[in-house]
Each structure stands twice: as structure tokens, then as C-alpha cells.
Amino acid sequence: MRALRLSVWLLASSAFAGEVVALPEGRFAPLFGLDVGQTAFPVGAFGLDVRPVSRGEFAEFLAAAPQWAKAKAPRALVDDGYLASFSSKQPKVPVTQVSYFAARAYCEWKGGRLPTTLEWEYAAAADETRKDASREADFAKRILDWYGKPNRADDLEQPGSPRNVYGVEALHGLIWEWTDDFNALFVSGDNRQDGDSNSKFMCGAGATGSARREDYAAFMRYGMRSSLTPRSTLPRLGFRCAYAARRTP
Amino acid sequence: MKPLLLSLCLAASGAAAQPDARNVRSLPTSWKTEAGKQVSLEAWKGRWYALTFIYTSCAGSCPLTTKKLKRLDAALEAAGKPLELVVVSLDPAHDTPPMLEQYRARYGLENAKRWNILVGDDAQVRTLTMLLEFKYTRNPESGVILHDNTVYLIDPKGTVHTSMSSLDQPMEAFIEAVPAPAGKKR
Structure with missing residues (x-):
């Protein structure tokens, strides 16, 4: 099934208007969150940027919303690394070093929102031919090869993972991405202090308590997200936006 | 896999939040009171207050949170420094005015005007x-919300002054951190 491509979904006049694809509703078993007896969660239809938001797109946002400029953004909303290496050269490179709050403000400005973790994982479980390849050894290996690879200076110029069956690109192999509820895994202040509510995420506990032992790549992503605060910025952390499903013509 | 796991652990331990950076007024938020009035947290600007989150159909920790808030409320009054409590619903779709009324009735809060x-x-x-870096997640099928159990003491600027588990x-340290009202010496 080819996903319907809606390249003029929003802001078609923007010089760097990204493509948006429509993802169909479905069911997906995330690595974490299912209760005993639950096999999958329903995922509603939604729109998703084909690629992560680029520096060129973010520069347009900064022009429209100068309160988010590097020098102006309040330290309550961004950490000291915010946009530290940002330049308007290389406009097609994904924007990184943006906090959750900044990413969310961008998506709101675009008329969208950040994808939920469930939506992001739903989209990212697909490869070029399969909607859910997350249990497939070859798929996991390709992703883990990237996680295990040292960063190189030109990494952000790489294309990332190829267009998947939904029409979404670069969910793997390029950057980590913010999700709307990225911190929703730890439900206690600190699992070392507050008991064992998330002992599966004690360092070294491994992926044994999760839904799929073989999906170590997803385990890495959940661990990565859990290490962030909403103010965090990292050289390899960016985002893409999601949109409410629209009835297509 | 060992280097990967190690780096994950280091990342997790290095990301501790700076408490003084958390301010509830850093971004505007919009709410409805039980009387149906539109309100933002700017309404509490210039005052100390306690803030926490609940949802009325919560069968897990919320009853404990509510009982602890009641004890906190009474203890603060007894100490001569009563505090307004701002209790925010995690489940806006289901916490309708009748549900909130039932919630108050269930915990004997009908006349708790500081709530x-x-x-x-x-x-x-x-x-x-x-x-606030308060974490919660809703199970999309069962509707059950897993959430942190934290009560925040918010200062007149909107910054988190201290917090405690609900x-x-x-709660002695929390009560100690609440300043006595102006003009009253302890």
C-alpha cells in the first residue's frame, strides 16, 4: 500500500515547505505501555512530516517568532546548548539543538503538533516494504548498526533511512527526535528512590521486561528519551511535526 | 553491547533538572474553574500556592494524594499559614463539573474553599x-493514567520552590518552606 502523499498540506508558500504524508489508522504494539492482556494500541490516522524539520524551515520560524531566537529564548524553556551550532547555511540539514518547548512551538506555528511516542514508533516500525518490521532481525540490525556507529561531522547531511511504506523518511540513521510525551515512561520521581515501578529501566536491566526482547533498537530510543528534560538540547536531537488527519479530496 | 548500555546510563544520570528553572508561568496555560470561569495561572501571580495533579476516576494513588492534600491543608492552617491549593485534572475529557462535584463529596471537600x-x-x-517535569501517560485502551505523585510549592513568581511526594x-519540610503571611511572625 502506498501512502497518500499530500505535499501541499500546509504552508505551500514556504521556501522550505516540507512534504507531509497521511498515515492510516491501525494498531501497534509499542515496546512499553501495554498492560497484561493488551496486545496492541489503536493509533488514529494522522499526518506526519516526510523528513525532520530542517534548519531552513526553522529559520523561517525564528523570523516569525523572534522570541525563540538563540539570544532571547528564556532559560526556563531551553538549556545553554540551544541552537549553539545553528546557521542558515546548509538549510536542508535537520535542525538540532532545539529543546522540546522550542520544537513544540515550531509545530504549533505550523498548525501541527509533535507526534506522540506511539505515533512516532508506529511510523518508525515500517521499512520500505513492511508496515511493522520491528520484529524482523534484518530491520533491527540496520538500525542498531547506526546506533553503534560513531558520529561523523557530516552525519547531518546524510539522507537517513529510505522512504518507508508510509512514505516517511529518515526516522532512523540521522537524528533522535522529540515526541510530545517523550518523558512519559518514568512514572515515579526516580526509580532508585521510589521503588521498582520502572526497574526495567535501571541501567543494565536489559530489554527483558518489554514487549519484544528482539527490539533492542526501540529500547535504546525509550532510554534515550527518558534521559532528556524538556529543556535539553543535543547536537543529534531534532524533531518533525504531526498533524490532525484530514479528509483527503 | 556494553559500551552502548554504559553510554545510556551516563546520559540518564547527567540530565538532572535544575529545580529553579521550573516555572509554571514560562508558557501560558488556560483552564476552567469549577464555576466555569476561564482562568490562567497568572491569577495566582504574587502568591504562594501548592499545585498538584489528579483525575477523579483514579483508583490508584489519587485517593492517597487527596487525603494527603487534606492533611497538608489542615496542617498549614494550624500553623497560621493557610495556602491555596491548585489541583489540576489530568483527564479533562472525563472530569466534567458533575464528576468534580462527586469528587468533592467523596472526600468531604464541599466547603474546602482553598481548593x-x-x-x-x-x-x-x-x-x-x-x-514542571511531571510525568504522566494514559493507556489509550483502558483510560488508566499512570502519573507522578508530586505536590509543588509555587512561589509568587511561579517558580518551583520545593516539592514533595504526595x-x-x-510533609514537615514542605510546611516549613511555606513562608508565614506578611505581618505574622512565627
């Missing part, structure tokens, strides 16, 4: 919880 129960929408809840942590 302000605020209901917004999911985006408002996400914004405010992120500003479950097992003693």
Missing part, C-alpha cells in the same frame, strides 16, 4: 506538566 480544581484540555495539561514522604 481550586482546574480543568483544561490535553494540550494545556501537557504544557503545564512539562514545565504519597510516602513526610
Whole structure:
């Protein structure tokens, strides 16, 4: 099934208007969150940027919303690394070093929102031919090869993972991405202090308590997200936006 | 796999939040009071207050949170420094005015005038919880919400002054941190 491509979904006049694809509703078993007896969660239809938001797109946002400029953004909303290496050269490179709050403000400005973790994982479980390849050894290996690879200076110029069956690109192999509820895994202040509510995420506990032992790549992503605060910025952390499903013509 | 796991652990331990950076007024949020009045947290600007999150159909820790808030409320009054409590719903779709009324009745809060129960929408809840780094997640099938159990003491500027667990942590330090009202010496 080819996903319907809606390249003029929003802001078609923007010089760097990204493509948006429509993802169909479905069911997906995330690595974490299912209760005993639950096999999958329903995922509603939604729109998703084909690629992560680029520096060129973010520069347009900064022009429209100068309160988010590097020098102006309040330290309550961004950490000291915010946009530290940002330049308007290389406009097609994904924007990184943006906090959750900044990413969310961008998506709101675009008329969208950040994808939920469930939506992001739903989209990212697909490869070029399969909607859910997350249990497939070859798929996991390709992703883990990237996680295990040292960063190189030109990494952000790489294309990332190829267009998947939904029409979404670069969910793997390029950057980590913010999700709307990225911190929703730890439900206690600190699992070392507050008991064992998330002992599966004690360092070294491994992926044994999760839904799929073989999906170590997803385990890495959940661990990565859990290490962030909403103010965090990292050289390899960016985002893409999601949109409410629209009835297509 | 060992280097990967190690780096994950280092990343997790290095990301501790600076408490003084958390301010509930850093981004605007919009709420409805039980009387149906639109309100923002600017309404509490210039005052100390306690803030926490509940949802009325919560069968897990919320009854404990509510009982602890009642004890806190009474203890603060006894100490001569009563505090307004802002209790924000995590479940705006279900916490309708009748549900809030039932909630008050269930805990004997019909006349608890210092309690302000605020209901917004999911985006408002996400914004405010992120500003406080309060974590919650809803099971999309069962509707059960897993959440932190934290009560925050908010200062007149909107900054988190201190916080405590609404479950097992003693509340003496929290009460101690609340300043006596102006003109009253302890």
C-alpha cells in the first residue's frame, strides 16, 4: 500500500515547505505501555512530516517568532546548548539543538503538533516494504548498526533511512527526535528512590521486561528519551511535526 | 553491547533538572474553574500556592494524594499559614463539573474553599506538566493514567520552590518552606 502523499498540506508558500504524508489508522504494539492482556494500541490516522524539520524551515520560524531566537529564548524553556551550532547555511540539514518547548512551538506555528511516542514508533516500525518490521532481525540490525556507529561531522547531511511504506523518511540513521510525551515512561520521581515501578529501566536491566526482547533498537530510543528534560538540547536531537488527519479530496 | 548500555546510563544520570528553572508561568496555560470561569495561572501571580495533579476516576494513588492534600491543608492552617491549593485534572475529557462535584463529596471537600480544581484540555495539561517535569501517560485502551505523585510549592513568581511526594514522604519540610503571611511572625 502506498501512502497518500499530500505535499501541499500546509504552508505551500514556504521556501522550505516540507512534504507531509497521511498515515492510516491501525494498531501497534509499542515496546512499553501495554498492560497484561493488551496486545496492541489503536493509533488514529494522522499526518506526519516526510523528513525532520530542517534548519531552513526553522529559520523561517525564528523570523516569525523572534522570541525563540538563540539570544532571547528564556532559560526556563531551553538549556545553554540551544541552537549553539545553528546557521542558515546548509538549510536542508535537520535542525538540532532545539529543546522540546522550542520544537513544540515550531509545530504549533505550523498548525501541527509533535507526534506522540506511539505515533512516532508506529511510523518508525515500517521499512520500505513492511508496515511493522520491528520484529524482523534484518530491520533491527540496520538500525542498531547506526546506533553503534560513531558520529561523523557530516552525519547531518546524510539522507537517513529510505522512504518507508508510509512514505516517511529518515526516522532512523540521522537524528533522535522529540515526541510530545517523550518523558512519559518514568512514572515515579526516580526509580532508585521510589521503588521498582520502572526497574526495567535501571541501567543494565536489559530489554527483558518489554514487549519484544528482539527490539533492542526501540529500547535504546525509550532510554534515550527518558534521559532528556524538556529543556535539553543535543547536537543529534531534532524533531518533525504531526498533524490532525484530514479528509483527503 | 556494553559500551552502548554504559553510554545510556551516563546520559540518564547527567540530565538532572535544575529545580529553579521550573516555572509554571514560562508558557501560558488556560483552564476552567469549577464555576466555569476561564482562568490562567497568572491569577495566582504574587502568591504562594501548592499545585498538584489528579483525575477523579483514579483508583490508584489519587485517593492517597487527596487525603494527603487534606492533611497538608489542615496542617498549614494550624500553623497560621493557610495556602491555596491548585489541583489540576489530568483527564479533562472525563472530569466534567458533575464528576468534580462527586469528587468533592467523596472526600468531604464541599466547603474546602482553598481548593481550586482546574480543568483544561490535553494540550494545556501537557504544557503545564512539562514545565514542571511531571510525568504522566494514559493507556489509550483502558483510560488508566499512570502519573507522578508530586505536590509543588509555587512561589509568587511561579517558580518551583520545593516539592514533595504526595504519597510516602513526610510533609514537615514542605510546611516549613511555606513562608508565614506578611505581618505574622512565627
